[in-house]
Amino acid sequence: METIAHLIDGERVEAAPLGSQPVLNPATGEAIRSVGLGDAGLVDRAVASAAAAQQDWAEQSLAARQRVFFRYRELLVAHTDELCTLISEEHGKVLGDARGEFARGVEVVEFATALPQLLKGQFSDSVSRSVDVRSLRQPLGVAAGITPFNFPAMVPMWMFPIALAVGNGFVLKPSERDPSASVRLAELFVEAGGPPGLLNVVHGGPATVDAILAHPGIRAVSFVGSTPIARHVYESAARSGKRVQALGGAKNHMVVLPDADREQVVDAAIAAAFGSSGERCMAIAVLVVVGEQPGLVDEIAARMGSVRVGPATDPTAEMGPLITEAHRDRVARLIEEAVSKGAKAIVDGRAHPAAAGPGFFLGPTLLDQVDVAMDAYKEEIFGPVLLVQHADDLDEAVALVNRNPYANGAAIFTRDGGAARRFVRSIDAGMVGVNVPIPVPVAYHSFGGFKLSLFGDTHVHGEEGVRFYTRGKVVTERWPDEASEARSLHFVTNR
């Protein structure tokens, strides 16, 4: 069986100091590769290599760095099929969905090609007599990224293209469940002319992450994953003096007003709840039906019957398996818990023929009469389960959403511009959709939530990404000039 290597100094390194574990194809349940788990020694090697490469990279002209990114973008596009096949094999998502995530990742690389513009400083002429002030942004040194299984290419690409473009080195620790795509992304960066070592990939699990968090040579950590680990990463990285952005889990609500376009609502609910088997941090987990909307829930249920569940190798499949057997069983348990406490299973995915195996499949599930005290409502399910809640009016719906401790995304469906505006202003979520169920911002804006969905204060990519991976410096300068020779012992004011 193929071993997935780490990538250090542009070379594949096979090492398993903490043992290795199988990488499964979730559509069959079979082990297809194995991955070695890195330790503190391997992390140290990767950091040292990135630090050495970064010295020269940060000295290169903006245009030279930009040219690497132009070539990298072209190489990524040329390798789309190869990368998306890897994503589907190890993650399980269908090919169309893999292509979607890959394209959104490439979008960040396209944003990064604008690095000369992104790094332009500011200048204030004559803040005082003969004194000018300018600001510049400089790289931090080496940054690290720790990423989740659910977007094996896009989430790493939220991070390293920007970190590298602004002059840093980067160590990526992808999810050990589907790590192959990250290795290819890093190899293609070298093929594009990126210095070997600038972008290294070290595989592993919790111990590898802890080695990254403790490493004194890493100045900043970007994390995307579940809330408990995000909190751990935030606290440990901050304790060791690092800059940190740690994006956590989600429980996204879609609020539907009675005047919304029914057709659009039904399509949006199905796509956003069951696409990628609900394993998206921006998936819709809760449908909030406002007022009386006879037939809405039944229409969604009826449409769910046409969602084709199957492996990515079946070109007609729309929804793949869950990532592991344990996760599939956890989702099934949450469905059981809700039903046993009085929720009504309008569609029960446990009874779907695909759930009998092989692979870790579960059919789309729709639960009505869900109580907010149920675990299925309180926890992030991260599976193909849509819960239905009811609210009398918009204010009640907004209050329900805002009581939830997660605050990644939220959406409203309506034809009423005033109601939509009120929703946008009052909803406690970092990303808001108006008649758009999954409002993932484009690369030149920034992605991130509030509350338990983000620890730290900077969102990823876009301008906030540039700020996260750079330090600002402000220069106040005066050059000898007869007009500014007068000496004064007073504190400087703007004379």
Ligand code: NAD
């Ligand atoms: P996870 O938290 O289990 O793993 C994420 C990363 O942390 C992995 O690289 C993993 O190796 C590492 N890790 C796991 N346990 C650890 C531990 N005890 N100590 C240190 N490191 C550890 O998440 P996952 O299951 O891979 O991904 C799904 C989660 O990610 C969901 O909660 C989802 O909402 C979240 N997510 C959030 C966003 C967002 O933008 N907010 C985006 C994608 C995914």
